[in-house]
Amino acid sequence: MRIVLVGPPGAGKGTQAAYLAEKLSIPHISTGDLFRANISQGTPLGKQAQEYMRAGQLVPDEVTIGMAEDRMGHADAASGFLLDGFPRNLAQAEALDGYLRDNELTLDAVLDLEVPEAEVVKRIAGRRTCRNDSAHTFHVEYKKPKVEGVCDVCGGELYQREDDSEETVRDRLEVYHSQTEPIIDYYKAQGLVVTISALGKVSEVTQRAMDALAAKAA
Template structure:
């Protein structure tokens, strides 16, 4: 089954994608992971992407879709894939559509995790990170000692993009640039909306119920 997992920042796409990937034995494909892997491996497209990343610029769609095409043609995608974080704009969606037709791997469904802005702000602004990679939440997953990582004892910090003012701006950008994709995929009769305000398990079960239709 070929799936795009869609939703605003803080909707829980990454968490859900990881669990869904294991359940359905299809790869979780994140554009960020693809970029980092290609830069690390020094591929031709990875080197092109690095030129832009080193200058703090966005990687052009043409380079990014090339990376995604290469990834979708790898053997572990033979039985399907779960795209997370792409597409984000209508031009990207058009480019993805062309690529999927070319490699005969069209989308089965686009799952949109729908969460209210206030819920998202609460989730993201409460997040705390550690340099070792562990993450916590002051309400839902607090460390044993306030401000200290359980795993390594390091000092926890709040990412700059998790401040409330920055979150609100991120949501404005999402609404302007990415939300139009909801209409795009609705017109193609691919979109299914899932309420994302429940627990992680509740959202997981709701998405699984949808994906079971395409097994």
């Protein structure tokens, strides 16, 4: 299957993408991983992206599109892939359509993870990160540390990252509504969108997604 995964920040796209890709035996292609891989390998596209990032500028669509098209051309993606974070806007969605058309491929589904805005704010603004190791994360409601403000793993101080502040979360939601949400209507016009609730346990959301994709393919 060839799937695009969309949803607001805090919807759990990365987590669900990893589980779904494993269950469907297709590669999980995330924008973040593409940038890191191209930059670390020193590819021409990676060097271009790094120049923009160092200047504090957004990476142009053509660079992101180039990275995504290159990755979709790898042998492991021949039988399908799950795109996470791409396309992020209409220009990228149109470029993806062009790539698929040129390669005589089709998209099977666009999986839309739906989460109420209030829940997004609660999920992200409630996160707390260990100053010693950013991989150690907790939540004031969903994953409380044994001792408030102290990492269970190493005893480091837990803090709220600037990216996780409520103000920043609301800014990110505005960007999502203005730039990414329009691609949902774009794909609805093609009959590709499958919307599911991303509320509940991770395993429940994964099963919900698998059921929806199976029904779409039937």
